[in-house]
Amino acid sequence: MIEKMTIGRLANAAGVNVETVRFYQRSGLIDEPTRPHEGYRTYGEECIRRIRFIKRAQLLGFTLDEITNLLKLEGSLTCTSTRDLAAKKLAMVESKLGF
Template sequence: MTIGALARAAGVNVETIRFYQRKGLLRVPHQPYGGIRRYGAAHQARLAFIKSAQWLGFSLNEVAELLRLEDGTHCDEASELAEAKLQEVRQKLADLTRLEAALADLVGACHQHSGDMACPLVASLQQGMLPGASRAQGARERE
């Protein structure tokens, strides 16, 4: 199939395929002299692998590492990568739980707000008084 047909079959853009090729995640097929490159089932399976790993939260660098292990004989190494990803997801869940609690408190304060008092949400943001805000901001800046 052509690159366009592969892109449609995989549910990605042609530029995504080219990007994966530049990153070394997807092999570029041989182009016969004066002909068109042809992609096969192996390319489609590799794209499915990449997209599935991304859905699980793996970065492209981590996907490259998983692809290196794809022969199935390195289960311990793959397990270590998955365990690290699981810890990362759990940390994000804990952060989101704290964020939810802080927002719920602020929304509650806003609903109780009346009169000429300053808006509790705006006042908290202006004063930088939100719990964990500096830690969360620092984490976003590192990303």
């Protein structure tokens, strides 16, 4: 069974703060669930995985715009597109380091 959680529990589980979750929602990186007539918005496990992916990609040097593009990739070209984007990022980092 998928546990539903409030924004505070989501933020805690993903290792970010609530304002980061709200920023990602405003930026379109994660969906904002609808609010029930009486109650709080709830989030599922997939949202934790998505936030963790975003944070890992940032640690690797990807910008939020690049991460947005990664999250949009679907279909048979996904691996190729991701590999190409990662190779470009690696080349940029290596050039900065003087390799």
